Amino acid sequence: MMAPAHLxxxxxxxxxxRCTERVAxxxxxxxSLLLVLPLLLIVGYLVYxxxxxxxxxxxxxxxxxxxxxxxxxxPLLGTVYxxxxxxxxxxxxxxxxxxxxNEYAKDNWFTxxxxxxxxxxxxxxxxxxxxxxxxxxxxxxxxxxSILAASLTLAIMTMPVIIASTKEALAAVPLAFREAxxxxxxxxxxxxxxxxxxxxxxxxxxxxxxxVSRAAGETAPIMFTGAVFFKGIAEGDPFAYGLFDQCMxxxxxxxxxxxxxxxxxxxxxxxxxxxxxxxxxxxxxxxxILRVYLRARKKW
Amino acid sequence: xTERGRGEVIVEWLVESLIRLCGISAIIFVFGIFFFxxxxxxxxLFKGFDFREFFFSAEWYPTSQSHVRYGVLALMAGTASxxxxxxxxxxxxxxGAAIFISEFCGPKLKETLKIVIxxxxxxxxVVWGFIGLTVLNPLIIQLFHAPIGLNVLNGGIxxxxxxxxxxxxxxxxxxxxxxxSYREAAVALGVTRWQLVWRVVVPAAKNxxxxxxxxxxxxGVGETMAVLMAxxxxxxxPSSLLDSVRTLTATIAxxxxxxxxxxxxxxxxxxxxxxxxxxTFAINLTADLIIRGVRKP
Numbered sequence: 001m002m003a004p005a006h007l008x009x010x011x012x013x014x015x016x017x018r019c020t021e022r023v024a025x026x027x028x029x030x031x032s033l034l035l036v037l038p039l040l041l042i043v044g045y046l047v048y049x050x051x052x053x054x055x056x057x058x059x060x061x062x063x064x065x066x067x068x069x070x071x072x073x074x075p076l077l078g079t080v081y082x083x084x085x086x087x088x089x090x091x092x093x094x095x096x097x098x099x100x101x102n103e104y105a106k107d108n109w110f111t112x113x114x115x116x117x118x119x120x121x122x123x124x125x126x127x128x129x130x131x132x133x134x135x136x137x138x139x140x141x142x143x144x145x146s147i148l149a150a151s152l153t154l155a156i157m158t159m160p161v162i163i164a165s166t167k168e169a170l171a172a173v174p175l176a177f178r179e180a181x182x183x184x185x186x187x188x189x190x191x192x193x194x195x196x197x198x199x200x201x202x203x204x205x206x207x208x209x210x211x212v213s214r215a216a217g218e219t220a221p222i223m224f225t226g227a228v229f230f231k232g233i234a235e236g237d238p239f240a241y242g243l244f245d246q247c248m249x250x251x252x253x254x255x256x257x258x259x260x261x262x263x264x265x266x267x268x269x270x271x272x273x274x275x276x277x278x279x280x281x282x283x284x285x286x287x288x289i290l291r292v293y294l295r296a297r298k299k300w
Numbered sequence: 301x302t303e304r305g306r307g308e309v310i311v312e313w314l315v316e317s318l319i320r321l322c323g324i325s326a327i328i329f330v331f332g333i334f335f336f337x338x339x340x341x342x343x344x345l346f347k348g349f350d351f352r353e354f355f356f357s358a359e360w361y362p363t364s365q366s367h368v369r370y371g372v373l374a375l376m377a378g379t380a381s382x383x384x385x386x387x388x389x390x391x392x393x394x395x396g397a398a399i400f401i402s403e404f405c406g407p408k409l410k411e412t413l414k415i416v417i418x419x420x421x422x423x424x425x426v427v428w429g430f431i432g433l434t435v436l437n438p439l440i441i442q443l444f445h446a447p448i449g450l451n452v453l454n455g456g457i458x459x460x461x462x463x464x465x466x467x468x469x470x471x472x473x474x475x476x477x478x479x480x481s482y483r484e485a486a487v488a489l490g491v492t493r494w495q496l497v498w499r500v501v502v503p504a505a506k507n508x509x510x511x512x513x514x515x516x517x518x519x520g521v522g523e524t525m526a527v528l529m530a531x532x533x534x535x536x537x538p539s540s541l542l543d544s545v546r547t548l549t550a551t552i553a554x555x556x557x558x559x560x561x562x563x564x565x566x567x568x569x570x571x572x573x574x575x576x577x578x579x580t581f582a583i584n585l586t587a588d589l590i591i592r593g594v595r596k597p
Contacts, residue, residue, distance in 0.1 A: 097322040
C-alpha cells in the first residue's frame with residue numbers, strides 16, 4: 001500500500017525552520033558582502049580620481065611649489081628607507097625571540113610573562129609608540145629626529161607581530177624532524193639552524209613581508225621621530241638620504257597635503273593615496289600568494 | 301660519545317645567549333615604553349597636578365594666556381563616542397561575517413572572504429582618514445544637511461571599517477575552536493543550521509567572541525590618524541552624532557608638534573599617553589585572559 005502523499009510534505013514547523021535558516025544565511029551573507037564592498041568601492045574611487053596624475057614622472061620628481069605641484073619622489077624614497085631599516089632591525093630580533101619562545105622556553109610563569117608582553121606590545125596604540133620614540137630615541141639616547149630614530153620606533157611596533165607569525169611557522173615544523181636531528185648528535189642551535197629554520201623560512205618570510213605594508217602605512221609613530229613636512233632631495237638618486245637625516249614619508253605626505261596645505265590640486269593627494277594603498281595591497285597580495293603556494297606544496 | 305670541540309661549545313653558548321636576550325626583549329620594550337612615556341610626563345604629575353580637574357573637567361585650554369586648564373573629560377567623551385558608534389556598527393557586522401565564514405559558506409568563498417578581510421585590515425589608517433575626509437565628508441553634508449561632515453558619525457564609520465577585520469578574524473578563530481562533537485551532537489538531534497549556530501556554537505564560543513569585541517574596542521581607542529582626520533577638531537562634549545569631537549589620540553598627534561619640549565603642555569600630552577597606555581593595556585590583558593581561559597579547559 002502506498003503511503004499518502006502528505007506524509008512526505010514538510011510540516012509547518014519544518015517549513016518555518018527552513019525559512020528561518022534561509023533568512024539567517026542570507027542576512028549573514030549580506031553582512032559579509034557589505035564588508036567586501038567598501039574595499040572595492042574605495043580602491044575604485046581612489047584610482048578613478050588619481051588616474052590623470054599617475055605617471056612615471058609623478059613617482060620620480062620632488063613635490064614643488066609648496067607641495068601644490070610636482071611628484072612624490074622624496075616621500076616615496078623616505079618610506080623605502082624607513083621600512084627597510086626598521087625591518088632590518090625588527091626581523092632578526094623578532095625571529096630570534098620567536099625561536100626562544102618556541103624552541104628554548106619552558107612552560108613556566110616567565111614564559112607566560114614574555115608571551116603576555118608580546119600580546120600587549122602588539123596592542124600599544126601607535127601614538128604611544130610615537131611618544132616612546134620621542135622620549136627614548138630622539139631625546140634620551142640623543143639620536144635626534146632622524147631616519148634612524150623613526151625606524152627604531154617602527155621596528156618596535158612591528159616586532160610583536162613578527163614574533164607571533166614566526167612562532168606559528170616554527171610550531172608547524174613537526175617535532176619528529178627535531179628529534180631525528182638531535183639523535184644524530186646535533187646541538188640545539190645546529191638543529192635550529194639546519195632543520196627548523198630552513199623548514200619554516202617561507203612562513204617566517206610571509207610574516208615579515210606583511211609587516212612591510214604595516215610599516216609603510218604608519219604615520220603617527222614617525223611624525224615626531226623623523227618625518228618632516230618637506231625636504232627636497234636629489235631626484236633619481238636612491239642614496240639621497242643619510243641615516244641621521246630627517247625624511248619625508250608617503251603616509252605623512254598624504255596627511256600633510258590633505259589637511260595642512262591649502263589649495264592643493266585634488267589629484268595630488270589622490271595620487272599619493274593610490275601609490276601608498278597600491279604598495280600596501282601589492283605587498284599583502286604577494287604574502288597571500290606565497291602562503292597559498294606554500295600550503296599547496298607542504299610535504300608533511 | 302665524542303667530545304665537542306671548544307669552538308663549537310662557545311658558538312653554541314653565544315648563540316643561545318643571544319636568543320635568550322632577544323626572547324626577553326618584548327618584556328624590556330613594554331617596560332621601556334611605559335618608563336620613557338612616564339619619564340617625560342612625570343614632571344607635571346608630581347608638581348601638584350590637579351587630578352580632579354584632569355578627569356572631571358571638560359575644559360582643555362593648554363595654551364590659554366590667562367588660565368591654562370587641562371581637563372580631558374571632553375577628549376575622553378570624544379574617544380568614547382566615536383568608539384561606541386564604531387562598535388555599534390562593527391560588532392553585529394563583524395560577528396555576523398565571522399558566523400557566515402565559519403558556519404555557512406563553502407571552502408572557496410571562505411578563502412576569498414578571508415583574503416578580502418585581510419586586505420581590508422591592511423589599508424593604512426591615514427588612507428582611511430583620507431577617505432573620511434574626501435568621501436564621507438561631502439556625503440554626510442548632503443544626506444544630513446549638516447554644516448560639517450567631519451564628526452562622530454564620520455569617525456565612527458571609518459573606525460568601524462577599520463576594526464571589523466580584527467573582530468572577524470578573532471571571532472572566526474573562536475567559532476572554529478568549538479569542538480566538532482558539539483556540532484555532531486546537535487545535528488544528530490535534527491536541528492537546522494541556524495538552530496545549531498544560535499543555540500550551540502555561539503553560546504559555546506561566547507568568551508572568544510567577547511575577546512574579539514574587546515580587541516576591536518582596543519583598536520578603536522588607540523587609533524590615531526583616521527580619527528584625527530575624520531572627526532573634526534572641536535573639543536566639546538558631543539550631544540549628537542553630527543557634532544565634531546576630538547579624541548585623546550588625536551589631541552596628542554595634533555598638539556605635540558607645537559608644544560615646546562619639556563613645557564607643561566608637552567608633559568601633559570605624555571600624561572595622556574600614559575592614560576591611553578593604561579586603558580589599552582587593561583583591555584588587551586582582559587582579552588588575553590579570556591582567550592587563554594577558552595583554550596585551557
